[in-house]
Amino acid sequence: MASRATMFTFSKFRYFPVLKHRVAKFSVSRNILNSSAFDPGYSRDPAEVFFKENVQSLLDRLTGRDYDKVFHGRKLGQRLEPPKYELLTQAEVDQVMAEMEEKLKKKLQMPPLLKEREPINKILSFNPELQGFDDCKYVFINISQGITNRNREVVVRDPNGVLREASWEEKQKMCQIYFPTPGREIYTPKMFEEANIQDCLDQGEFEFVLDRACAQFDPDDPDYVRVTRKTYNFVDENAKFASLRSTRHFGPMVLHLVLSKRMDNLLFHLINSKDIDAAADLVRLFHEVESNTSPTEVDEFQLIENYIQGPALKKSALELAWQSFLEIDKQRREALGQQNKASN
Amino acid sequence: MAGLWNAAKCLVQLSPNLRYLKLSYRPIATTVQPVAHLPTVKITTPVLSSKIFSPVISPVRHTMPAEKLWKGVTSVSNAGKKRGRGRAVGKKTAKNLNRGQVIGVGKTNMLWPGLNSPVIQGKELVQQRKLPDDPEREAKLLKLRDEMGAFRLLRLSPLERGWSGPKLSGRSVGPPDPVGEDKFEGFHTTVLEFKIVCNMKGNLGRTRRTSAFVITGNGNGLAGFAIGKAQMGMTALRKAKNRAAQKLMYVERYNNHTVMHDFYSAFGKSRVFVQKKPEGYGLVCHRVIREICKTIGIKDIHAKVEGSTKNVQHVAKAFMVGLLRQKSFEMIAEETKLHVVEFRKERDNFPQIMAKPSQVKTTKSINDMDLNLHLNEGKVVTKKKKFRMISETDPSWLNHLSKTERFRNHEKVRLNLLAQYGEVRSFLFDKYPECRQIKFVKKKEEESRCLLGINREKFRDYRSDVLWIDEMNVMSSFNVCVLESSFADIPVDLDKVFND
Numbered sequence: 114m115a116s117r118a119t120m121f122t123f124s125k126f127r128y129f130p131v132l133k134h135r136v137a138k139f140s141v142s143r144n145i146l147n148s149s150a151f152d153p154g155y156s157r158d159p160a161e162v163f164f165k166e167n168v169q170s171l172l173d174r175l176t177g178r179d180y181d182k183v184f185h186g187r188k189l190g191q192r193l194e195p196p197k198y199e200l201l202t203q204a205e206v207d208q209v210m211a212e213m214e215e216k217l218k219k220k221l222q223m224p225p226l227l228k229e230r231e232p233i234n235k236i237l238s239f240n241p242e243l244q245g246f247d248d249c250k251y252v253f254i255n256i257s258q259g260i261t262n263r264n265r266e267v268v269v270r271d272p273n274g275v276l277r278e279a280s281w282e283e284k285q286k287m288c289q290i291y292f293p294t295p296g297r298e299i300y301t302p303k304m305f306e307e308a309n310i311q312d313c314l315d316q317g318e319f320e321f322v323l324d325r326a327c328a329q330f331d332p333d334d335p336d337y338v339r340v341t342r343k344t345y346n347f348v349d350e351n352a353k354f355a356s357l358r359s360t361r362h363f364g365p366m367v368l369h370l371v372l373s374k375r376m377d378n379l380l381f382h383l384i385n386s387k388d389i390d391a392a393a394d395l396v397r398l399f400h401e402v403e404s405n406t407s408p409t410e411v412d413e414f415q416l417i418e419n420y421i422q423g424p425a426l427k428k429s430a431l432e433l434a435w436q437s438f439l440e441i442d443k444q445r446r447e448a449l450g451q452q453n454k455a456s457n
Numbered sequence: 458m459a460g461l462w463n464a465a466k467c468l469v470q471l472s473p474n475l476r477y478l479k480l481s482y483r484p485i486a487t488t489v490q491p492v493a494h495l496p497t498v499k500i501t502t503p504v505l506s507s508k509i510f511s512p513v514i515s516p517v518r519h520t521m522p523a524e525k526l527w528k529g530v531t532s533v534s535n536a537g538k539k540r541g542r543g544r545a546v547g548k549k550t551a552k553n554l555n556r557g558q559v560i561g562v563g564k565t566n567m568l569w570p571g572l573n574s575p576v577i578q579g580k581e582l583v584q585q586r587k588l589p590d591d592p593e594r595e596a597k598l599l600k601l602r603d604e605m606g607a608f609r610l611l612r613l614s615p616l617e618r619g620w621s622g623p624k625l626s627g628r629s630v631g632p633p634d635p636v637g638e639d640k641f642e643g644f645h646t647t648v649l650e651f652k653i654v655c656n657m658k659g660n661l662g663r664t665r666r667t668s669a670f671v672i673t674g675n676g677n678g679l680a681g682f683a684i685g686k687a688q689m690g691m692t693a694l695r696k697a698k699n700r701a702a703q704k705l706m707y708v709e710r711y712n713n714h715t716v717m718h719d720f721y722s723a724f725g726k727s728r729v730f731v732q733k734k735p736e737g738y739g740l741v742c743h744r745v746i747r748e749i750c751k752t753i754g755i756k757d758i759h760a761k762v763e764g765s766t767k768n769v770q771h772v773a774k775a776f777m778v779g780l781l782r783q784k785s786f787e788m789i790a791e792e793t794k795l796h797v798v799e800f801r802k803e804r805d806n807f808p809q810i811m812a813k814p815s816q817v818k819t820t821k822s823i824n825d826m827d828l829n830l831h832l833n834e835g836k837v838v839t840k841k842k843k844f845r846m847i848s849e850t851d852p853s854w855l856n857h858l859s860k861t862e863r864f865r866n867h868e869k870v871r872l873n874l875l876a877q878y879g880e881v882r883s884f885l886f887d888k889y890p891e892c893r894q895i896k897f898v899k900k901k902e903e904e905s906r907c908l909l910g911i912n913r914e915k916f917r918d919y920r921s922d923v924l925w926i927d928e929m930n931v932m933s934s935f936n937v938c939v940l941e942s943s944f945a946d947i948p949v950d951l952d953k954v955f956n957d
Contacts, residue, residue: 186803188803194802196801197799200789200797200828202819203817206798
């Protein structure tokens with residue numbers, strides 16, 4: 114640290130007992146959380162699967178691209194402005210739409226599905242001669258530019274003489290003070306408390322909850338894991354999949370469901386909404402996750418049927434939905450054939 | 458007899474200074490004559506003779522009948538009327554004190570056979586006797602008299618009132634009368650102008666009529682306006698309302714809440730500049746335009762009237778003409794041969810194509826650069842220069858800015874603290890729990906008496922680290938007690954409290 118020409122600052126919490134106290138309290142609440150740590154029940158490390166190219170493209174296809182959904186009117190907390198109008202030629206319209214496609218890609222970039230991070234317990238040095246030097250902690254942070262907040266060095270000298278690396282919470286708080294991330298607050302918003310999050314979900318504000326969690330936490334933060342997995346499960350249990358379609362959270366949710374072996378509800382929903390391409394993609398994703406292989410079947414119908422006959426957990430419901438879909442599909446084909454004959 | 462007595466009593470109430478009326482009371486004996494058609498039964502009323510009082514009015518009474526007296530007190534002479542007398546609001550009017558009174562019924566509830574009851578009931582002779590008192594009688598009488606009191610205007614709720622005072626303009630006067638199958642359900646009419654107009658005639662001189670200018674509509678795009686004239690105001694209103702209902706026009710609106718686009722319109726010397734506004738903006742415009750918008754169903758616009766703003770009919774016509782001349786997106790697309798594209802900030806400026814032309818041109822003219830430029834045929838609305846405070850560069854202003862800069866985030870900090878703790882507290886709160894904002898609560902008298910005792914305890918609790926805040930509290934509560942002069946009741950040794 115010292116070898117680099119870095120600028121250090123340190124916060125002395127001597128006259129700020131509130132801050133000191135808060136740090137202590139925070140860690141206590143963290144302990145409570147950890148004791149009942151959220152176990153998503155994954156068969157393997159989600160990061161291994163999530164970043165695979167194959168999986169990414171499958172998740173991307175599953176998400177869908179509904180421009181009206183991606184660019185729906187949002188409450189920005191600002192005064193509304195009257196819409197602006199422009200008269201555009203075809204070339205200009207095409208250009209603007211191309212820009213929008215880029216924007217859409219950015220908006221649909223999926224937050225990674227990770228497991229909870231390990232707590233930091235790294236002691237740098239222990240100087241017993243400093244014991245009782247003060248009754249509060251000293252926090253040092255490297256505030257030089259060009260370092261990501263994750264790699265930023267933050268160290269703490271405890272009153273008992275221990276110099277250690279700051280915990281994730283301390284680190285996040287110091288970084289937020291010196292390099293504020295927009296949309297992130299120093300203290301966790303009350304919305305994410307267990308009692309309040311349920312209210313948000315009951316109101317159907319899934320996208321809002323997930324967006325805010327993205328802004329507030331790192332993707333491997335235990336709180337992020339808890340909030341998002343709870344939301345995914347709620348969406349799954351209440352079959353509200355349509356509300357997350359064409360948002361950046363659909364991919365991680367699907368992967369979460371597949372990893373925790375509860376994708377049958379989603380498959381049921383997709384078959385019922387006659388979205389067979391997506392249903393087949395879901396089954397392909399299942400094979401990717403389970404056996405790291407792409408399935409050999411090319412026919413989508415066969416693929417889905419094999420899944421329902423084989424590893425599906427809710428066989429009877431899926432079977433019923435699949436049969437009724439096949440029936441409707443057959444009728445549709447017949448009607449189309451007759452139409453074609455008539456027109457010929 | 459009773460009526461005159463009451464009238465005289467009332468006169469005394471109304472004008473105690475009337476000198477020409479001298480009243481004196483003396484008891485008189487009264488006998489009630491037996492009713493003619495009943496069998497002759499001699500009834501005497503010895504009970505009454507000493508209890509009834511009757512005014513004896515001095516000889517003036519003979520020259521001034523009661524009616525005239527009443528008139529003199531309650532009305533104004535013709536000459537006075539011309540000078541504008543007696544027009545005050547809530548002036549006294551004559552009360553008929555006989556209302557609600559029945560002969561034979563009085564304070565004492567008596568049964569008088571032949572007066573307030575039949576003489577014979579069945580085969581028995583009804584006896585004169587006292588009945589239990591009716592406690593409500595007096596109250597009922599008083600209530601009746603109170604109701605007769607001063608003349609009061611019909612009270613309208615604030616929403617039903619017009620623009621100003623008791624005038625009719627701005628008031629809603631209900632839907633038009635149904636004509637055949639047209640029932641005009643959901644319509645309402647608003648008076649925009651209600652005035653007296655004159656005309657000179659050779660044989661009649663100046664003839665006056667009332668002119669009513671109203672707008673009627675269903676709040677969903679349909680509206681019509683008309684003028685009605687008649688001798689009587691109500692007739693003029695009815696005429697205008699029903700004519701307006703026959704001249705309905707349909708106005709295009711954007712998402713049922715605002716105008717299709719910004720526009721300029723003029724009629725006579727009135728010019729109107731209208732701007733499209735987002736939902737929730739409201740009607741920020743001339744009151745005439747506001748009423749028209751409410752009738753049509755426009756909820757959000759900004760309109761500026763320039764030139765003649767007082768000519769109601771011209772303002773209304775200018776606005777209506779502008780509304781009717783609005784172009785739909787399809788029309789604009791066909792005219793310009795270009796796509797009409799909408800960008801909204803809340804949709805992250807996503808280009809929403811509102812209309813496509815049948816043929817698209819590849820080059821744009823200068824008027825196509827801006828939609829408003831095209832709509833106004835190349836004319837641009839003059840923008841007012843931004844108002845600059847003279848003192849913006851003044852040293853005293855800069856001084857003020859530098860002094861107040863450190864408070865710039867106080868409001869946000871307060872909000873955050875309130876959200877987090879439910880109160881505004883200091884960062885020292887953990888160590889010193891009294892370091893928080895004291896909420897102002899109005900003290901009641903009893904509480905303020907007790908306060909002294911409470912604070913003394915508090916004072917003792919914190920004796921180890923004597924805090925000025927608590928001392929201040931003790932001081933202030935002393936002041937309260939002294940001010941309320943209840944201090945003497947509380948046995949406190951002042952010196953002891955302060956020296957402890």
